[in-house]
Amino acid sequence: MAVRKLYGIVGSTDTIRALSSLFEHELEFEFIPLDLKAKATHHNNDPILSLNPFGQLLVFQDDDLTLFESRTIMRFISHEYAKPGEEQVYLVPKQQGIAATWIDVEDHQFDPPASKLRQELVDKPRSGLPTDENVVAEEEAKLIEVLDVYEERLSNSKYLGGDRFTSADLTHLPNLYYLMDASVTKQLFYERPHVRAWCNTIMSRHAWIKVVEMVQKIVD
Ligand SMILES: N[C@@H](CCC(=O)N[C@@H](CS)C(=O)NCC(=O)O)C(=O)O
Secondary structure (H helix, E strand, O other): OOOOOEEEEOOOOOHHHHHHHHHHHOOOOOEEEEEEHHHHHHHOOOOOHHHHHOOOOOOOEEEOOEEEHHOOOOOOOHOOOOOOOOOOOOOOOHHHHHHHHHHHHHHHHHHHHHHHHHHHHHOOOOOOOOHHHHHHHHHHHHHHHHHHHHHHHHOOOOOOOOOOHHHHHOOOOOHHHHHOOHHHHHHHHHHHHHHHHHHHHOOHHHHHHHHHHHHHHHOO
């Protein structure tokens, strides 16, 4: 049987996104963890790095298919391995159009301030570096605007993409994992009742709990 392979960086949000999708769809795969230091020693013609034309590390192989870009990998898995009755995509194009919009909203609106806040509030303190409070204030203001839109959306829809859990929700989990660890950002999610309920619902999914256990086991 062909083995699915995921080459990624443990703890990176992109890798966590792909892992979440694989676990949600109960797929067997081999995870090949690499780290950025190891990457620096690889050459451009390295067989692993050359799988991604940009030389970046998240790469997924499924039989004869090679994909990079975590959201693409997530989308592919949700279409190819949709579980009947629990699909994370809609089969009706108009409904899927709405869900796809919220995947792009995560990529273009949510991820930029969320990633910068993660770097300042989680990554830098872990590396013993000082947090830049100006960056935090600036990015917090941007995240607040995004979360206000989410609060409105989630007051009319249980999930971002529609009436059930889809990739539009899953794609947020990696940054939520980190931002819920920092009291400043946790507060931003928790003071909005619909956002709070949504976070609690998607973060208590069985597959997500397994991803967190796996990531923590490798990192520890
Ligand atoms: N947009 C890509 C992100 C890929 C990316 O930025 N990868 C980082 C690690 S998380 C990387 O390989 N950085 C090292 C480099 O670019 O040389 C995705 O969603 O998969």
